[in-house]
Amino acid sequence: DHMMPGMDGIEATAEIRRLLGNDPVIIALTANAVSGMRDMFLESGFNDFLAKPIEIAKLNSILQKWIPKEKRQGTGTKAASSETSDLEIPGIDIAQGLMMTGGSMKAYLEVLRAFASDCSVFLAEAQRPIGENELGLYTTRVHGLKSAAATLGAQAISDRARLLEEASKRGDLVYVAENNPSFIEQIKDLLKASQSALSLDEGEAGDKGQLAQHLGALKQALEAFDIQSADKTLGAIMEESWEDTVHERLAAIADNVLTSDYDEAITLIEQLEATLQP
Numbered sequence: 001d002h003m004m005p006g007m008d009g010i011e012a013t014a015e016i017r018r019l020l021g022n023d024p025v026i027i028a029l030t031a032n033a034v035s036g037m038r039d040m041f042l043e044s045g046f047n048d049f050l051a052k053p054i055e056i057a058k059l060n061s062i063l064q065k066w067i068p069k070e071k072r073q074g075t076g077t078k079a080a081s082s083e084t085s086d087l088e089i090p091g092i093d094i095a096q097g098l099m100m101t102g103g104s105m106k107a108y109l110e111v112l113r114a115f116a117s118d119c120s121v122f123l124a125e126a127q128r129p130i131g132e133n134e135l136g137l138y139t140t141r142v143h144g145l146k147s148a149a150a151t152l153g154a155q156a157i158s159d160r161a162r163l164l165e166e167a168s169k170r171g172d173l174v175y176v177a178e179n180n181p182s183f184i185e186q187i188k189d190l191l192k193a194s195q196s197a198l199s200l201d202e203g204e205a206g207d208k209g210q211l212a213q214h215l216g217a218l219k220q221a222l223e224a225f226d227i228q229s230a231d232k233t234l235g236a237i238m239e240e241s242w243e244d245t246v247h248e249r250l251a252a253i254a255d256n257v258l259t260s261d262y263d264e265a266i267t268l269i270e271q272l273e274a275t276l277q278p
Contacts (some may be wrong), residue, residue: 002030002041004232005140013045025066029054031147050055056102062164089197093191097153099120108152110238112194113247115148119191126184130176137169138176145187157190211237211246212276218253222262246272 013026028049040045041049050062082104087094087105101107122141130138141191146161160183167175214237221230234254242250249272256265 002028003140003143005137005210009040010044010167027062028068031143035196052147054109054147055100066250087191087197089193091154091156091186092191093153093155096151097151100151100153109198111148111151114251115145115152115197116191116194116198117248117251118144118148119187119194119277123184123191125189126180130180132171135168135171135173135176139165142168154190157186160186208238208246208276209238211242214222215269216278217272219266219273222257222266222269225230249275 004012007015007029009028013028015026016026025043025047028044028046029052030041030049031052038049045083047066048062050058054113072162097109097111101111104121122145124143128134141241142161142165146158146165148156149158149161150278160179164176164179167179214233218230218237221227221233234257237250238254249268251269253265253272256262
């Protein structure tokens with residue numbers, strides 16, 4: 001991601017190239033898809049770039065372009081579904097969000113859950129006074145909300161986040177101070193509506209006994225660095241519906257597996273297993 005905190009995507013790519021040379025294929029993920037960005041990314045060591053908000057079809061195309069045929073798994077020719085839904089969330093164009101997430105309501109709801117979690121984190125942080133030293137973190141937070149909101153179809157929120165991101169990047173504390181409070185209220189309203197929609201959509205919760213078995217298998221796979229089995233097991237777990245507290249813990253485990261922090265993932269698995277004991 002071009003806009004990562006601490007070390008941005010360009011810096012990270014330079015370090016990867018220094019350590020590993022030209023073999024890894026590196027794709028820039030950016031919300032700043034303006035004229036000239038492609039050349040800048042290519043000159044900075046990237047192989048290609050993908051603009052945010054991400055459309056599943058475009059993501060699939062770039063994966064098809066760069067992953068050699070002999071290394072692809074599970075890449076059938078099945079077309080993406082185009083589901084419809086009577087789900088309604090004020091401030092969100094569900095049809096647009098479904099298109100962005102490949103036409104799958106299941107995928108859309110996963111993105112919505114992640115967005116709701118991000119909103120909660122933002123609200124916990126952004127309601128404090130924002131000084132010059134906090135602008136960097138604030139920029140990262142609103143940047144993430146901007147992209148996620150656009151993916152969901154919450155364009156008004158995305159547009160407000162973009163303006164706040166631009167202001168914080170140029171150090172305009174006055175604009176941020178004047179506009180952040182109303183943005184927070186918008187986020188609160190959207191979060192409340194999203195959580196209500198998610199609770200209505202929840203089906204019967206998955207079997208916790210089976211979850212415990214899956215968690216044991218996942219832990220064993222991670223300890224053995226059998227990542228293919230770990231991914232398969234994690235996929236089976238995430239196929240089920242879980243109550244919010246369990247789902248949040250599973251999302252944290254998935255995040256750590258995705259970033260290859262297997263020790264932390266195993267710690268979180270053990271903590272979740274402890275809550276499942278009768």
